[in-house]
Amino acid sequence: MVAGMALTVGGVVWVILERAAEAADAGATEIHMVGGLHPDLPFDFYLEILAALKADNPQLHIKAFTAVEIDYFAGLTQQSPADVVAELKAAGLDSMPGGGAEIFAAQVRKQICPEKISGERWLEVTEQVHNGGLKSNATMLFGHVENFADRVDHLARLRELQDRTDGFQAFIPLAFQPDNTRVPAARGVGGVDALKTLAVSRIYLDNFRHIKAYWVMLGLKVAQVALAFGVNDLDGTVVEEQIGHDAGADSPQVVSKDQLVELIRKAGKQPVERDTLYNEIKTY
Amino acid sequence: MLNTITSKLESTTPLDRTEALWLLTEADLLALGRLADSLRRRMHPGQQVSFVVDRNVNYTNVCTTQCRFCAFYRDQSHPDAYLLSYEDIFTKVEELVEHGGTQLLMQGGLHPDLKIDWFEELFRQLRQRFPAVQVHSLSPAEIVHIAELSNISMAECLGRLHLAGLQSLPGGGAEILVDNVRQEISPNKIGWQEWAEVMREAHRRDMPTTATMMFGAGEQPQEIVEHLFRVRELQSEKNGFTAFIPWSYQPGNTALGGEQASGVEYLKVLALSRLILDNVPNIQASWVTQGARMAQVALYFGANDLGGTMLEENVVAAAGVDFRMSREEIIELARSAGFQPVRRTTTYEILEEY
Numbered sequence: 282m283v284a285g286m287a288l289t290v291g292g293v294v295w296v297i298l299e300r301a302a303e304a305a306d307a308g309a310t311e312i313h314m315v316g317g318l319h320p321d322l323p324f325d326f327y328l329e330i331l332a333a334l335k336a337d338n339p340q341l342h343i344k345a346f347t348a349v350e351i352d353y354f355a356g357l358t359q360q361s362p363a364d365v366v367a368e369l370k371a372a373g374l375d376s377m378p379g380g381g382a383e384i385f386a387a388q389v390r391k392q393i394c395p396e397k398i399s400g401e402r403w404l405e406v407t408e409q410v411h412n413g414g415l416k417s418n419a420t421m422l423f424g425h426v427e428n429f430a431d432r433v434d435h436l437a438r439l440r441e442l443q444d445r446t447d448g449f450q451a452f453i454p455l456a457f458q459p460d461n462t463r464v465p466a467a468r469g470v471g472g473v474d475a476l477k478t479l480a481v482s483r484i485y486l487d488n489f490r491h492i493k494a495y496w497v498m499l500g501l502k503v504a505q506v507a508l509a510f511g512v513n514d515l516d517g518t519v520v521e522e523q524i525g526h527d528a529g530a531d532s533p534q535v536v537s538k539d540q541l542v543e544l545i546r547k548a549g550k551q552p553v554e555r556d557t558l559y560n561e562i563k564t565y
Numbered sequence: 566m567l568n569t570i571t572s573k574l575e576s577t578t579p580l581d582r583t584e585a586l587w588l589l590t591e592a593d594l595l596a597l598g599r600l601a602d603s604l605r606r607r608m609h610p611g612q613q614v615s616f617v618v619d620r621n622v623n624y625t626n627v628c629t630t631q632c633r634f635c636a637f638y639r640d641q642s643h644p645d646a647y648l649l650s651y652e653d654i655f656t657k658v659e660e661l662v663e664h665g666g667t668q669l670l671m672q673g674g675l676h677p678d679l680k681i682d683w684f685e686e687l688f689r690q691l692r693q694r695f696p697a698v699q700v701h702s703l704s705p706a707e708i709v710h711i712a713e714l715s716n717i718s719m720a721e722c723l724g725r726l727h728l729a730g731l732q733s734l735p736g737g738g739a740e741i742l743v744d745n746v747r748q749e750i751s752p753n754k755i756g757w758q759e760w761a762e763v764m765r766e767a768h769r770r771d772m773p774t775t776a777t778m779m780f781g782a783g784e785q786p787q788e789i790v791e792h793l794f795r796v797r798e799l800q801s802e803k804n805g806f807t808a809f810i811p812w813s814y815q816p817g818n819t820a821l822g823g824e825q826a827s828g829v830e831y832l833k834v835l836a837l838s839r840l841i842l843d844n845v846p847n848i849q850a851s852w853v854t855q856g857a858r859m860a861q862v863a864l865y866f867g868a869n870d871l872g873g874t875m876l877e878e879n880v881v882a883a884a885g886v887d888f889r890m891s892r893e894e895i896i897e898l899a900r901s902a903g904f905q906p907v908r909r910t911t912t913y914e915i916l917e918e919y
Contacts, residue, residue, distance in 0.1 A: 472862040548827070
C-alpha cells in the first residue's frame with residue numbers, strides 16, 4: 282500500500298483504486314493490501330478504501346490487514362477487535378493474511394520486534410477475526426534468534442487455536458534473511474533447515490489444510506524441492522509474462538505463470554491455479 | 566523397478582542404462598535421494614564433508630572455441646579481451662597462499678597464440694615459487710589445443726606439461742559426453758573421445774583428474790545417462806578420477822539462452838551420478854551454480870564434497886550467477902547440515918578437521 286506523507290489521503294485512495302483496476306484487468310482474483318501503521322489516518326479512512334475497492338471491483342477478493350493492524354484499530358477506536366473486524370467485513374474485507382506472527386515466544390519478540398503486539402495478543406485478535414467469520418493465514422518468521430523449541434512452541438499455539446476456530450487456511454514459514462535487517466546475531470536459514478522446518482510444519486499442523494512456500498525468501502530451487510517436503514502451495518508474485526528473464530537471480534521478485542507451471546510439473550506435481558480461498562480456477 | 570534397483574544396490578551390483586534412465590525420469594525424488602544417500606554413507610562412513618581452499622585463475626578470456634553456452638569468452642579483438650601476465654598470475658597465487666590455499670585451478674579460453682613453452686615456463690615458475698600449491702589446471706580441450714598449436718602430439722604435450730609442473734587436471738569441458746549434443750552447444754570443441762583420450766593419458770601418467778558434466782542445455786535424459794556410463798567405463802580402466810562434479814548450464818548472457826535446470830532436476834542428476842559412478846570416490850555439490858542452500862541439501866542426495874572455496878571465480882559469474890562463500894561459511898554449511906567439515910588437498914588427503 283502506498284501511504285507516504287507526500288500523498289494526500291485522497292491521493293492514496295486514488296492510487297490504490299488505480300492499482301486495483303489494473304490488477305483486475307490483468308486477471309487478478311485477489312488484492313492483497315498491507316501497510317505500516319500510519320499515525321495520522323483515522324479508522325474511517327480504511328473503511329472508505331474497502332468500500333471504494335469493493336464498489337469498483339465487486340469480483341475482487343480483498344485480503345488485507347494483519348492482527349497487528351486490527352489491534353491498532355481497536356485501540357484507535359476504543360472497540361474490541363471483534364467489533365473492528367465486523368466493521369471491516371461490512372465495508373468489504375474478505376480475508377486476512379497471516380503476517381506479524383513472527384515467533385510467539387516473548388523473549389524472542391523482545392529481541393526482534395519489541396514494539397509489536399505480544400504473541401498472546403496476536404492469537405487473541407486472530408481468534409476474534411476467525412470468530413467474526415474471516416479466514417486468515419499464519420506465518421512464522423524463523424532463522425533469526427529463536428531456538429528450535431521456540432519454533433515448536435509457535436506451531437503448538439497455532440495448532441491449539443486452529444482446533445478451536447478452524448479459521449486458518451495456510452501456514453507459511455518465512456525464512457529470515459539476515460542481510461537486509463538489523464537483527465544482530467541472526468543466523469539465516471540453510472537449505473536443510475528450511476526443508477526440515479517445512480516438513481515438521483506439515484506433520485505437526487495436521488489441522489491446517491495448506492503449507493505454503495514463499496519462494497522470494499527461499500529461492501526458486503529450494504521452493505520447488507520443498508514440494509517433496511510437505512509443501513502444497515507456492516507463493517510469490519506471478520505475472521502473466523516475463524520479459525527479459527534474468528537467469529542470474531535465483532530469487533527473482535516475480536516469475537511468469539509458465540515458469541511456475543513448469544517448475545511444479547518438473548517436481549512431478551500437477552499445477553493448479555487457485556483463488557484466495559483455495560478454489561480451483563484452472564488445472565494445467 | 567525400484568525394488569530391483571534397491572536390491573541390486575544392496576548387493577553392490579552395477580545398475581544398467583535402463584535402470585539409470587528410469588531413476589532419472591520416473592523415480593520419486595526422495596526415493597532416488599535415499600538410495601544415493603545410503604550409497605554415499607557406505608562409501609564415506611565418517612559423516613565428513615570435505616572442501617579445498619582454492620582459486621580459479623582464468624589466464625585469458627580469449628577463446629577460439631566460442632561455445633554457445635558460455636558467457637565468459639571474448640574474441641581477441643574485443644575491448645574486454647585479456648591475457649594475464651606471469652606477474653598477474655603470481656600475484657593472484659600469492660593471495661591464495663595468504664588465505665591458506667592449496668589448489669590453483671587455472672583455466673582459460675583456447676588462446677590462438679599461447680604455445681606450450683608459455684605454459685611450461687609458467688608451471689616451472691609456479692612450482693618453484695609456490696611449492697605448497699597444487700597446480701590443478703588445464704582441461705582436456707586446452708591440452709589438445711596447445712598440442713595442435715605447438716605441432717606436437719597430445720601425449721607429448723601432456724607429458725611435457727607434467728614434467729614442467731602440472732600435477733592434475735580438472736575435468737572441465739566435458740559438458741555432455743555425447744557428440745550430437747556437443748555439436749549443438751559447442752561445435753568447435755573436441756569430441757567426447759578426444760576428451761576421454763586426454764583423461765586416459767593423464768591417468769596413464771598417474772596424474773589424477775576430475776570429471777564434470779554440464780547438463781540442462783537441451784540434452785535428452787538418455788544422454789545424461791550415457792555420459793555417466795562413459796565416465797564409469799573410463800574409470801574402470803585406471804581409477805584416475807578423484808571426483809565427479811555435475812552442474813547445471815547457466816543461461817545468462819549466452820548465445821544459447823533458455824532456462825536454468827530446476828532444483829529438483831539438479832538433485833536427481835546428482836543422486837544418479839552417485840549411484841552410477843560407484844567407482845568414483847567423491848561427488849561434489851556445486852554451490853557456485855546452485856547456491857548455498859541447494860548445496861547443503863545436496864549433501865543428502867549423494868554429494869560428500871563441497872568443492873573449492875574459490876577465492877576467485879569468473880566463468881559462472883559471467884552468466885550472472887555470483888554466489889560467494891567464505892571458508893567459514895562453507896564450514897558452517899556442512900556443520901549445520903549435521904556433518905563434520907574437513908579441509909582437504911586436491912587429492913583428498915585431509916588437512917584439517919573442524
